[in-house]
Amino acid sequence: MLFRYLFSTPYITKTCTLNKLNRTLSTLPQLSSEKYGVKRKEFGVLKNDDVKFFQSLISKERVLTDESELLPYNIDWIKNCRGQSKVVLKPKTTEEVSQILKYCNERRLAVCPQGGNTGLVGGSVPVFDEVIINFMLMNKIISVDELSGALVCEAGCILENLDNYARERNLIMPLDLGAKGSCQIGGNISTNAGGIRLLRYGNLQGTVLGVEAVKADGSIIDCLRTLKKDNTGYHLKHLFIGSEGTLGVVTKVAIQCPSLPKSVNLGFFGVESFDSVLQLYKSAKSSLGEILSAFEMADSLSIGTTVKNLKLTNPIGEYPFYVLIETHGSDEEHDSDKLSRFLSREMDSGLIVDGTVTAEETKMKSIWNIRESIAGAALHGGYMFKYDVSVPLRSYYELVHVLRRRLRAVDCKVYGYGHVGDGNIHINVVVPEYSKEVYGLLEPFIFEEVSKHKGSISAEHGVGFRKPQYIHYSKDQTSLQLMRDMKRVMDPNGILNPYKVLPDPS
Known part of the structure; x- marks a missing residue:
């Protein structure tokens, strides 16, 4: 019976954090340089004198050199890439970051x-052996203007902590990610993260x-304004948003926080086809x-694998596709009325086959937990090839069908899920081991x-x-050359996050 679980979804404790997943996978990935056949560039090699300088600058306790301590910082959380760094530095101030980069630039240390x-x-x-600058200790919230919503903080602040802080002041962070309990705002800015409420x-x-931000030579670039409008010259902040630390290192952020919604509703629905997903979105x-505020899609394999691997409970039956619809508003009666009329119409039309709707916080967390755990749950099945692309909505799910046909002779699972509202689909290909x-x-x-x-590869x-x-599948050669020119001006020695973003001209 439709909506038989209405307002009765059990609370599911989140059982899968990134750190817990890291601990459960004991096999180390192959070194990235060997796995992908990369040749080391002509950078300096870390020496004892360099380590001593860093220790004198930021204290011995914040300079890690022991191999067992270094390992977690050398491996990404999906166990795909593995570096060979011999030192991790944990600065606490922008000035320390500036001195570190100035020294590394002079010594040609990547x-x-x-x-x-x-x-x-x-x-x-x-x-390879790049010096890791980890920002976990730069985690101070500097200020928040409750009138304008402008929040200023250091780059190492964890996204969830920022959101909790904002909520206490009737604001929210405009960004929400499945990794919000671990990701840092500086990394979000540097990768131009999207999330579920874009x-x-x-x-x-x-x-x-x-x-x-701090340039490679240690120069501090102060674009830390809290104005919504500033048309004085080049918008330099945009150089650092999405450049992944290759043009400069973000140390502080000012971000616009919207008002905390007074009315929040979440629906989780089963639908019969992807065409129905698109019609429902329209x-x-x-x-x-x-x-x-959010319109998410996941196919049956995404939800089924997550529920099985993490021992969660699917609040509705099994369906070919699932849709999560969230609303944020300021008037509960107004929002409930709009949502009720929408649900009534689409239940009658047959687009929604089954579902549950709730405004209760713990129950909403339970449902979101299923969606946000999809990527982590896949790691229980072996090795994961993971892709994050955007395509026009008409072609959104076609990629999954194409890949399943191409890999039909391979022992693997291919499934897709993502943010329908911005054309962003995540595709997981899970195999027993890397191949x-x-x-x-x-x-x-x-x-x-x-x-x-005509989509984007990222x-x-x-x-x-x-x-x-x-x-080059997303940027033409003239665009790539301009990017190289900018890199050369901002980081002439190429020490900032080498081997990333830009391909070698050769």
Whole structure:
């Protein structure tokens, strides 16, 4: 019976955090340099005198050199990439970051800036022996203007902590990610993260008011303004949003926080086809309008695998596709009325086959937990090839069908889920273990398919280490040359996050 679980979804404790997953996978990934055949560039080699300098600058306790301590910082959370760094530095101030970069630039020591290390394309871990600058100790909230909503903080602040702080002041962070309990705002800015509520609150280019960043030579760039409008010359903050630490290292952020919604509703629905998903999205935009904050899709394999691997409970039956619809508004009666009319119409039309709707916080967390755990749950099944692309909505799910046909002779699972509102689909290909054969079948094939549809090979996780050789599928040669020119001006010695974002000209 439709909506038999209405307002009765049991609370599901989140059982799968990134750190817990890291501990459960004991097999170390192959070194990135060997796995992907990368040659080390002509950077300096770390010496004892360098370590002593760092210790004198920021104290011995914040300079890690023991191999066992270094290992977690050298590996990304999906166990795809593994670097060989010999030192991790944990600065507490922008001035310390400035001195570190100045010294590394003079010594030609390559640097890898690192936030929460929740990336999916190897951008936050070294490839060779780069000096890791980890920002976990730069975690102060500096100020918040409760009138304008402008919040200023250091780059190492964890996104969930910022959101909790904002909520105490009747504000929210405009960004919400499944990794919010681990990711840091500086990394979010550097990768131009999208998230589940981009549909309502926009992308980071619009919500970031200003940044403070440090160039490769140690120069501190102060663009830390809290004005919504500032048309004085070049918008320099945008150089650092999405550049993944290759042009400069973000140390502070000013971000626009929307008002805390007074009315929040979440629906979880079963639908019969992807065409029904698209029709439901069109209807939701028309019927819910300004209160529509998220529209997520997941196929049956995404939800089924997550529920099985993490021993969760699916609050509705099994269906080919699932949709999550969330609303944010200021008037509970108004929002409930709009949502009720929308649900009544689409139940009658047959687009919604089954579902549950709730306004209770713990129950909403239970449902979101299923959606946000999809990526982590896949790691229980073996090795995961993970792709984050954007394509026009008409071609959104076609990639999954194409990949299933291409990999039909391979022992694997292929499934898709993501943010329908901005055309961003996440595709997981899970195999028992890493296979060069599967890798060869997937890349560059998937990016060629994305290019055919005039999509983007990276929707929200950046280019990182995994995608520079494929960036030409999204950027033409004139654009790439301009990017190289900017890199040369900002970082002439190329020490900032090398092997990332830009392909070698050769």
